[in-house]
Amino acid sequence: MKTPDSKTAAHKREMLLRRGRSAFKELIRLHGGTLTAEKVANMLGIERTEVLQLMSDSQLLGYEQEGQMVFPAFQFAGDHLVPEFSAILSRLDTTNAIAQIRFFLTPDIDLGCSPIESLKQGKNIDLVKLRALQFGHQLAV
DSSP states (O other): OOHHHHHHHHHHHHHHHHHHHHHHHHHEEEEEEEEHHHHHHHHHHHHHHHHHHHHHHHHOOOOEEETTTEEEEGGEEEEEOOHHHHHHHSSOOOOOHHHHHHHHHHHSSSTTTTTHHHHHHHHHHHHHHHHHHHHHHHHHO
């Protein structure tokens, strides 16, 4: 039997989870939203299965949303991947999509912008690569 304190804690936990999911969706929306695997396949001129394989090989960033795989739009520039995106993604010492998204979208004081903006500008690529290698170690500390 649940005590009143455990019900309150469970309720608070559920509220925090909902708030976190909502904040994550808003962050993604602010950075261009998501694309379906089919849309990415059409854009890149490949098959849907190849899109999923690229994600599995840490060459594309994707995650499951409401039962389907989606891909954050920020990793694309026009009809191709942002230059060096796959190289950076594969250096991250995590396969957690939320952590990966956090890495790409969080401003870095030394870059003067977020890693994805630096990649899109073609600036400080070596520093972004270094930050990617350091990122997993920061999570472990």
